[in-house]
Amino acid sequence: MNYYFYAYLRNPKVTLHRGNCRFCNDGKGMQPKKLGYITGHWKGGYPSFELALEAAHRISQRLGIEPVYCQRCLSQKMELS
Numbered sequence: 001m002n003y004y005f006y007a008y009l010r011n012p013k014v015t016l017h018r019g020n021c022r023f024c025n026d027g028k029g030m031q032p033k034k035l036g037y038i039t040g041h042w043k044g045g046y047p048s049f050e051l052a053l054e055a056a057h058r059i060s061q062r063l064g065i066e067p068v069y070c071q072r073c074l075s076q077k078m079e080l081s
């Protein structure tokens, strides 16, 4: 299982996902071709959640925000924060 996160650039937000999440789709997202513009980018896959979280924290700090977990695939990981 790989882990990913998505960094929105317009409205800074970093969301962590599992690779098998339907929103993540192994870093490809839901409908990559339907978006006519770039809203952000996927990072991953990281072999462990801890590595993904560490990288997400680094980017989030740069954006001045806190990373969040996908409600659908990572809600049971909330205790790690």
Ligand SMILES: [Zn+2]
Pocket (backbone or CB within 6 Å): 016, 017, 018, 021, 022, 023, 024, 070, 071, 072, 073, 074
């Ligand atoms: Zn997800």
